[in-house]
Amino acid sequence: MDFSFTEEQTLLRNSVQGLLAAKYDFDTRRKIVKSADGMSKAVWAQFAEMGLLAAPFSEEQGGFGGGAIETMIVMEEMGRNLVVEPYVETVVLAGGFLREGASKEQQAAHIPGIVDGSAIWAFAYAEPQGRYNLADLVTTAKKDGAGYTLNGYKAVVLGAPWAQKLIVTARTSGGQRDRDGISVFIVDKSAAGVSTRDYPTVDGRRASEITFENVKLGADALIGTEGKGLPLVEKITDQAIAALSAEAVGCMGELNKATVEYCKTRKQFGVPIGKFQVLQHRMVDMFMAYEQSVSMTYMVNLKLEENEAERIKAAAGAKVQIGKAGRYVGQQAVQLHGGMGMTDELNVGHYFKRLTMIDTQFGNVDHQLKRYSTAA
Template structure:
């Protein structure tokens, strides 16, 4: 099987790498995270100008016509640079749901504005009681005339602090745990009755808890057919999980490279610590953990590209493996850097924090291990 990237994919990879090197160094990133919004509008417009926001969308919608491989390339480079701008929430999740479930009018209304950088989106689906079970939904949308009235609360909404549009998962029929009866609605973030409380996570990403109090929605706010959203949401989360794992692999690779370089320069007993055999063995272990995770990511991407349904079990396995291997990589990186490895001034600890947050997004290792075993026994 050919694992080489196409010329276009390599160009995208190189352009993001140059952007991180030239315009997104560690001090710049720290200043962005410390700002009121926790992201850079200037950087986001650069994403738009360079065409990165258009890549996953179909050509008929104004996009580049990319696939999961293109998304993997972008997200891995984002992971290497610890980029905090909301590519995953806006392009992969919000834009992906519009592309999957929206009619022609809705795609024409939103996808071009995502591509040009004017629409910043978020997917509001997590509730306080739901943990990793997406179908556990208490937020309700009730029919009212030609439209809907939305009530409920969503928590830990990625990019919820800065988005101007939301896609909200709400129950239009059925009971709290029912898979049927869930629907998707596009909601303006500044609509009357929408209240946001934003806060930073430990990795610097800004999220929000959002309440909806009698929010009036037009009929065209409904995305797809009422009551049938769960299949679309699960398919989208599957794709977003692969994207997130690509970001994790990018983080792990950079941690390994930075730690290896550090062992060549830090001296103890008059010699570089990289000359100690025990540390060499530990660096080999972390490199093997990274390569193992990268190999399984490639396997999953190939499976998903051929048939998304067939990749389900492998995606669960990938989530479990990256949780395990990432802990080894960031644990050793932190230890080898010593006390400075956990300081705010050094980037090592921030890569570790990002990996910790990635490991809890879309389900932790315990959740995905159980899902994998269920599918294995069912087979």
Template sequence: MDFDLSEEQRLFKESLDRLLADVYDFDTRKKCMKEKGGWSKAVWGMLADHGLLGLPFAEADGGFGAGAVETMIVMEALGKRLVIEPYLATVVIGGGFLRHAGSDAQKAAHIPAIIDGSKTLAFAQLEKNSRYDLFDVATTAKRTSDGWVVLGKKFVVLNGESADTLIVTARTKGEQRDKSGIGVFMVPADGMGVTKKGYPAQDGLHAADITFTNVAVGADTAIGDPENGLPLIEQVADEARAALCAEAVGAMDDSLKTTIEYIKTRKQFGVAIGSFQSLQHRAADMFLALEQARSMSMFATLAINLDDPTERAKEIAAAKVQIGRSGKFIGQQSVQLHGGIGMTMEAKIGHYFKRLTMIEHTFGDTDYHLRRVSEGGALV
């Protein structure tokens, strides 16, 4: 299996790393966190100006027609800089639904606005007690003469506080845990009957709990088959998991580099603590964990294009297991090696650990995916 980037991909990675290094440092992140919605419209516009928001969309829709590898490169770069702008929610997840199943009219109405940065999306999926099961949906969508009426409540909707459009999973028939009878609907965030309660999450990103009280939407708001949307949801969720794996690798990479620089300068007993052999061994273990995670992130990226959805899900689940393990180990060791300063809000190392922890619990934690891998007939 070839993990090498092409020359074009390598140049893209280098230019993106330079761009973010110039415009997005830790102080910039802290300023962005204080803006309305928890992220910067100016930074989002900069990402749009450099074509990053249009990267995965087809050229016919105004994008660049890039693939999963380019998304991996972007997410890893965003992870290194702890970028909090809603690239995952809008481009990867929201854009994924439109790319795979959006009608021509839906693509025309939403994709150009995503690409130019004037519209953001949010995926409203998680419900009370549903845990990580994508098919556990109690929110309903009742068919009417001219569309649908959505009723229910969603929790921890990433970017839900400031999104212009909500992509909502809702049950059109059957019982709460049936795998059939689930639809995906585009609901205006300011629609009548939509109530949002926004809040900052532990990692600095913002989310919202959203209530849909008899929200009327048109017949053209359903993405794909409104009675068999689970395969589409699973596909987009797997793409989001692969993107999160890449973001985690970026966060782990910079976390390790920051920690090594710190132990080279932090002195104890008159010498740098990095000279202690036990800490050198610990840093070496962190490096091995990072390289394991990097390999599995690439593995997940390549798995996205598999034709067999069962095989795709199993391989991406295996990657999520390794990412969770490596992220926990590197995050904990980084904070411990920093000592007390690692526990403060002023030090970025703790922010890396928080983001890695949230990534581990997004779209399934390590135990959940280890169970999926085991049930799929493979071992990690």
């Protein structure tokens, strides 16, 4: 039993911290969010230079052979700094599909672009009617010669305005919510028939609504086996859940630190408000919510390679924990900061908004509770 980090892992954390401290303070982030692009290509290039974009790929794939714990470390630091750049979308999700589902040829064609920072990816899976059910798809890919023709609509595709490449789920056979008949495709965002409408999200990121109209895909667009894509989708989204849990831990850690600090210095009725027992207990509850979230985040990141049922329980359990804790810590951090917590100027509200959105990504507390309770 050992919960300590290796020397390399500590070095990784220190270098990510160093980079973000120097290049991603809150004012810089605000400028990035408000810019026309909404992300920083310079920061992304620095992620590439530091090897962060290569971290989870094997050495043969041009990466560093890092695992879930390395991703967890990176994501926790991203959370602390409210990084908006699409690390989860590009490295964890698209990277995951390419690593675990793609052919050698596909890997050779696409991983180098991720590693060197030239290609940004987004994952187009959700549909308006489907809520959080990954199998509820009306987007179709019909066999067309050697390839496919893609038709459909994807909702709230995070990071898509920045992306050149998309991972798209579509139905190649079966009924609307069947587990069988789902396939995963690589689609160029610039392909004929792909149209996007871009917009900002409440947590300072960008997303698109995407319509596919008779988009022609070659045979080399298919990842894995036709019609058997759902297990892969579930596996990779669980990896994303593990990464988002770490991001949430980063957010909560910063909120708790800021709240305790504020309550030590803010005086009302002649004393620091942190002297009031009711607020002390509140902050203790926030602290415990955080610690429980750290535990679940370690757990899910250690169990991503276990059998399916174990993995699902770990991922769903972690998502429930961070959903509940994120809401509590976020709301109470705002409450204890009083009016200041409500302002756009202070970072507190921004962490709260990000935590709220992490809960909705890949299924909120209710969805994951159900998933947990029905896991074999």
